[in-house]
Structures are given as C-alpha cells and as structure tokens.
Amino acid sequence: MILPNELLITRSATLKEALACLEKTAIGILLLVRDDGVFERTITDGDLRRLLLAGHQLDAPLAVLPAMQSTVVTRAHSRREALDLMNRVFINHLPVVDDGGRVVDLLDRKDIDQQILLSTPHMGSAEREYVEEAFQTNWIAPLGPNVDAFERELASLVGIKHAAAVSSGTAAIHLGLRLLGVGPGDRVFCSTLTFAASANPIVYQGAEPVFIDSERKTWNMSPLALERAFEAARSEGWKPKAVVVVNLYGQSADMDPILEICNRFGTPMLEDAAESLGAMYKGRQSGTFGALGVYSFNGNKIITTSGGGMLVSNDGALIERARFLSTQARDPAPHYQHSEVGYNYRMSNILAGVGRGQLMVLNDRVRARRAVFETYRSELSDLPVIEWMPQPDWSYSNCWLTVATIATSSRVGSTELIRRLAGEFIEARPVWKPMHRQPVFAGRRYFTAGDESVSDLLFENGLCFPSGSNMTPQQLDRIIGVVRSILS
Numbered sequence: 001m002i003l004p005n006e007l008l009i010t011r012s013a014t015l016k017e018a019l020a021c022l023e024k025t026a027i028g029i030l031l032l033v034r035d036d037g038v039f040e041r042t043i044t045d046g047d048l049r050r051l052l053l054a055g056h057q058l059d060a061p062l063a064v065l066p067a068m069q070s071t072v073v074t075r076a077h078s079r080r081e082a083l084d085l086m087n088r089v090f091i092n093h094l095p096v097v098d099d100g101g102r103v104v105d106l107l108d109r110k111d112i113d114q115q116i117l118l119s120t121p122h123m124g125s126a127e128r129e130y131v132e133e134a135f136q137t138n139w140i141a142p143l144g145p146n147v148d149a150f151e152r153e154l155a156s157l158v159g160i161k162h163a164a165a166v167s168s169g170t171a172a173i174h175l176g177l178r179l180l181g182v183g184p185g186d187r188v189f190c191s192t193l194t195f196a197a198s199a200n201p202i203v204y205q206g207a208e209p210v211f212i213d214s215e216r217k218t219w220n221m222s223p224l225a226l227e228r229a230f231e232a233a234r235s236e237g238w239k240p241k242a243v244v245v246v247n248l249y250g251q252s253a254d255m256d257p258i259l260e261i262c263n264r265f266g267t268p269m270l271e272d273a274a275e276s277l278g279a280m281y282k283g284r285q286s287g288t289f290g291a292l293g294v295y296s297f298n299g300n301k302i303i304t305t306s307g308g309g310m311l312v313s314n315d316g317a318l319i320e321r322a323r324f325l326s327t328q329a330r331d332p333a334p335h336y337q338h339s340e341v342g343y344n345y346r347m348s349n350i351l352a353g354v355g356r357g358q359l360m361v362l363n364d365r366v367r368a369r370r371a372v373f374e375t376y377r378s379e380l381s382d383l384p385v386i387e388w389m390p391q392p393d394w395s396y397s398n399c400w401l402t403v404a405t406i407a408t409s410s411r412v413g414s415t416e417l418i419r420r421l422a423g424e425f426i427e428a429r430p431v432w433k434p435m436h437r438q439p440v441f442a443g444r445r446y447f448t449a450g451d452e453s454v455s456d457l458l459f460e461n462g463l464c465f466p467s468g469s470n471m472t473p474q475q476l477d478r479i480i481g482v483v484r485s486i487l488s
C-alpha cells in the first residue's frame with residue numbers, strides 16, 4: 001500500500017525527480033504540497049509530459065507547473081460520496097485532507113468501491129466433486145444418490161434418526177405443519193421475532209398464527225409469554241394445534257421450559273432451526289428438540305445449497321410421509337395417480353451434492369463465525385452503547401449473524417448507523433421486524449410476558465453486522481474502524 005506521504009512533493013523538486021517518484025510509486029499520481037504541507041494540486045505523468053513538450057528541461061523545478069484546483073474530500077465524506085465524486089469528475093484517485101488542508105489519505109477507486117456484504121456463500125472444494133458426479137451419471141432431476149446421502153449425513157451429524165431434503169426451509173415448515181395436522185380454522189403459536197417464512201406456512205394451511213414475544217436473555221420465544229398464551233387459550237376453550245419456536249440468528253431458544261409447557265398442554269412443537277444448524281442447547285444439537293425440526297440452506301445461511309432445506313425427526317413415519325407429500329403425493333401405481341394434494345418440494349440431486357460438500361466444512365464455518373462475533377465484541381468492548389445479543393451459559397451459538405442493539409442514549413441510533421455504514425459500502429441490516437407488526441398479519445393476537453414488548457425494542461434498536469465466514473481480517477478491521485468512528 002502506498003502511503004500519502006510517499007506521494008508528496010514540493011515545487012522545489014525537479015521534473016526528473018518527479019518522474020522518478022512516479023515510476024517508484026507506480027500509481028500514476030503525485031500530490032503537490034506547499035512547504036508548510038498544505039495541498040495544492042495533483043500531478044500526473046501527463047502533466048509532466050506537457051511541461052517537457054513545452055520546452056522545459058528535466059532539471060527544471062516544479063515551480064513552472066501552473067496552479068490548479070484539484071478535487072479533494074475530507075474525512076467527513078463517506079466512501080459512497082467519494083465514489084460519486086470520482087465518477088462525476090472522471091478520476092481514479094482522490095486526496096483526503098484535514099481541516100488545515102493537509103493530505104491525510106489518498107482514496108483509490110479500486111479499493112473504495114469494494115462492498116462488504118452481510119453474509120455471502122462460502123464454498124469449499126468437495127462440492128464440485130459431488131456435483132460433477134451427478135453430471136457424469138446424468139442424475140440431474142430431483143432425488144438421487146446425493147439426496148439420499150445428504151439426508152443420512154445430516155441426520156448423523158445432528159444426532160437424529162430421519163431427515164428429508166426439500167427445496168427450501170419454508171417448504172420444510174409447511175410440510176411439518178401439515179404432518180402435525182394443522183388445517184383450516186386451527187391456531188398455531190409462533191415466535192414473533194423472525195423472518196416471515198416461519199409464519200407464512202401457517203396461513204398456507206388455512207390456520208391462524210398467534211404470535212409470542214421474545215425474552216431478553218435469548219432474544220427467542222419467552223416461556224412466560226408462551227405460558228400466558230396457553231392459559232388464555234384454555235380460559236377461552238381452545239388449544240393451539242402446534243407451536244413454532246424459532247432459533248434466532250443461530251442462538252437456541254431456552255428449550256427445557258418451552259418443551260415442558262408444550263408437553264403440559266399437549267401441543268407438539270416444531271423447531272425452526274433454519275438459522276441455527278451447528279448450534280447447541282446444553283450440548284444437544286439445535287433442531288432436534290421438537291416433534292419436527294427444520295434447517296435452511298439458503299444462500300446466506302451457515303452452509304448453503306443455493307436454495308434448500310431439511311425436515312428432521314426421530315419419527316420415521318412422519319419423515320416418510322413428508323417424502324410422499326413432497327413428491328406430489330403420487331400413489332404407488334403404474335400410472336400417475338393422486339389421492340390427495342401434494343407438493344413439488346423435493347431437493348435436486350445437484351443441490352444435494354453441494355450440500356454434502358458444505359456439510360463437511362460446517363464445523364469450520366461455525367468456528368469462523370464465532371470468531372467474527374468475538375472480534376467484534378472484543379474490539380468494540382469500550383463502546384458501552386453497543387449491547388450484543390446475549391449467549392447464556394447453556395448456549396453454543398453458531399453466530400450465523402453478529403447482532404447487537406444500540407442504546408437509546410447513543411447520539412447515533414441503529415437506523416442511522418446502518419445508513420452510514422451503507423455509505424461506506426458496508427451492508428448492515430435491521431433486526432427482523434416482528435410478525436405482529438407486519439401489515440400482512442395486522443390484527444393477529446400477540447402475547448408478551450408482561451407490559452413490555454421485548455421484540456419491539458429489539459427491532460427498534462437492533463442491527464446485524466456483516467458476519468460471513470469468508471470475511472478477511474482486513475474487511476473486519478475496516479468495519480470495526482468505521483463503527484468506532486461513527487459511535488465514538
């Protein structure tokens with residue numbers, strides 16, 4: 001990296017010295033400054049050639065160079081503003097000056113327009129082998145040996161008996177709800193602080209979602225709010241058909257009290273572990289606690305198959321029926337015969353090959369994301385306005401995303417921080433907007449543990465930082481530096 005002071009030159013230098021400096025630094029620009037260090041203008045090789053063509057000798061001082069108003073920015077300008085300025089004036093380098101007009105940095109187009117995304121796919125080396133095998137055997141369509149192997153390998157990894165690979169985590173939730181008998185007129189308790197895919201399948205089945213608030217110690221479903229919802233249902237003479245518990249951002253919900261409540265009221269639990277593959281609750285793999293569990297392999301998840309999901313259970317009959325329903329519910333007949341409605345939900349043999357390769361590096365990906373979280377927490381520990389998503393002693397989070405809230409006392413709130421990070425080409429996002437606040441679910445019932453809505457507070461003050469397992473240390477340092485400069 002060329003430092004700005006290596007590019008500084010004064011008018012007492014000669015044309016020959018300027019040419020030598022251009023050749024040494026090899027970026028095609030010098031920064032002309034006065035003797036007191038105040039920036040005057042940029043110098044390019046074209047400027048020097050024009051002086052020579054005008055008859056000036058190599059030993060002529062740069063004093064012969066005419067004055068010019070060069071474009072500059074200050075530290076207050078964002079990367080996006082600087083890039084917009086470069087585009088307007090057709091330049092590739094932009095000096096950064098302080099309040100006194102002295103150069104403190106030089107922005108290079110090829111560096112500043114590199115965006116750091118929230119969570120990008122991180123591919124290994126084994127995926128290609130499984131995919132190529134699918135091509136060589138011409139096993140391209142849904143189902144096939146990669147699908148069968150992916151199901152076995154994932155089930156073995158998480159310690160559950162049966163698994164069905166499907167086209168998405170949403171499809172897995174939908175199948176799970178149908179297997180649990182959810183139908184028109186039923187009600188299903190569901191975590192409110194989640195992505196819409198947790199709740200939409202309830203409506204697919206003609207049922208009504210009833211939303212449950214989070215608790216502060218996990219950000220996941222509050223057992224107290226859940227019990228309050230069950231008591232209200234009992235007093236009104238009805239019982240939910242199922243409970244959908246979401247493990248938010250890779251962190252397990254507090255399963256013991258939630259399961260105790262579900263069992264006491266005789267209602268099955270579906271565990272939405274779409275974001276928490278590789279996480280654990282008290283030493284047991286996330287996704288294995290409910291009557292059914294769900295994983296997602298969407299492009300930004302901890303491992304990916306581009307798009308895909310998995311439905312798991314220790315009940316083999318449930319998973320066998322899920323396979324039947326996910327292949328259009330085709331009856332075992334020599335002709336195409338269907339006695340009930342099914343779905344086209346099975347995973348392709350190619351995508352399952354990608355999943356098998358990704359599964360081999362799952363533990364590496366979890367370690368990498370946990371390291372990202374620990375770096376954020378350690379390097380920004382002196383900023384009391386940041387409060388990180390808690391990790392109880394019983395939790396082993398996969399840290400799919402590093403998530404935090406910004407104190408209301410901060411002069412820069414979470415929304416403003418997200419906006420200013422975007423100006424530096426750093427993608428951050430708000431915490432999930434609770435389902436009870438979504439227009440599509442307006443008027444649905446919502447239960448909290450008390451008078452305070454925890455999920456509302458988390459949404460209003462929370463944000464997700466870039467958390468990819470393939471982020472470089474330089475990218476992480478850049479994010480931390482920008483966050484510090486904004487919040488300090």
